[in-house]
Amino acid sequence: MNTLFPIYVKLDKIQVLLVGAGPIGLEKLQAILKNSPEANVHIVAEKVCLEVEILVNKHNRTHLSKRSFKESDLDKVDLVLVASNNRWLNAHIQYLCRTKHILLNVADKPSLCDFYLGSVVQKGNLKIGISTNGKSPTIAKRLKEFLDQLIPEEIDETLALMGQLRDSIQGDFHEKVKRLNEHTKNILENQLSARAKSDSLYDS
Ligand SMILES: C[C@@]1(CC(=O)O)C2=NC(=C\c3[nH]c(c(CCC(=O)O)c3CC(=O)O)Cc3[nH]c(c(CC(=O)O)c3CCC(=O)O)/C=C3\N/C(=C\2)[C@@H](CCC(=O)O)[C@]3(C)CC(=O)O)/[C@H]1CCC(=O)O
Ligand SMILES: NC(=O)c1ccc[n+]([C@@H]2O[C@H](COP(=O)([O-])OP(=O)(O)OC[C@H]3O[C@@H](n4cnc5c(N)ncnc54)[C@H](O)[C@@H]3O)[C@@H](O)[C@H]2O)c1
Incomplete structure (x- = not known):
């Protein structure tokens, strides 16, 4: 652990x-x-x-x-x-x-x-820190490279839009959290599948 x-x-x-x-x-x-x-x-x-x-x-x-x-x-x-x-x-x-x-x-x-x-993946406002608990900095570096390829650049636009949406939603905190969760339910799957599609078009 x-x-x-x-x-x-x-x-x-x-x-x-x-x-x-x-x-x-x-x-x-x-x-x-x-x-x-x-x-x-x-x-x-x-x-x-x-x-x-x-x-x-x-x-x-x-x-x-x-x-x-x-x-x-x-x-x-x-x-x-x-x-x-x-x-x-x-x-x-x-x-x-x-x-x-x-x-x-x-x-x-x-x-x-x-x-x-830590090893760091950065896409605009998104930052992911990776630690292997000191076991293997090399694996941390490889994971960073993998995630850097996997996560689309558009994630930063999404974060900016979510920031705007968050500011515009009225209501109490619980209502806000509920709406933000509904809105983002499929967001990563959608971005990753769009990315996979464009990659396969590019490959063929
Ligand atoms: C993440 C990163 C951040 C940074 O340093 O900026 C980082 N090391 C990086 C790279 C890297 N370091 C080393 C290699 C050679 C291959 C290998 O050993 O794997 C490579 C790979 C390479 O360069 O390709 C050598 C090494 N490192 C440590 C030891 C001592 C030991 O393990 O006992 C030795 C042996 C020295 C010797 O032989 O004498 C120890 C530490 N290194 C850590 C961080 C901490 C644990 C992080 C974690 O939990 O994963 C910790 C514990 C303390 C600390 O230094 O903070 C950066 C990622 C770069 C990136 O993201 O691209
Ligand atoms: N270079 C590598 O690839 C590598 C890889 C793994 C681990 N390390 C370890 O990391 C450490 C640093 O490596 P490096 O290659 O940068 O070493 P280096 O010898 O090139 O640099 C050491 C630095 O420490 C400074 N320093 C030493 N004593 C000082 C003092 N009393 N006051 C102020 N400054 C002082 C030196 O002036 C120099 O700037 C070493 O312990 C080394 O064993 C190096």
């Missing part, structure tokens, strides 16, 4: 610290900014790869300190990601975060993590 609790966090409202800016630090920064371009991210690293510098220059709410980590980097920080090659540093930051009640992810080190990053 996977007992992890999934949440979707507003990174523009909190402060993130990323320690390490090698290839794995870059992957974490890309994951953050792809989902949340307005995220507030402070990156601290002794050595910084060029791609990280480029990303930082493109996002005005990210900034970079090219130096060693120090304890005060955790001041006013809500969430920490570590992508360092230094076991002592990883353990030290874990100790500090635990003491300060700050949530921590150490890339590829499940035993040091309070939370894991």
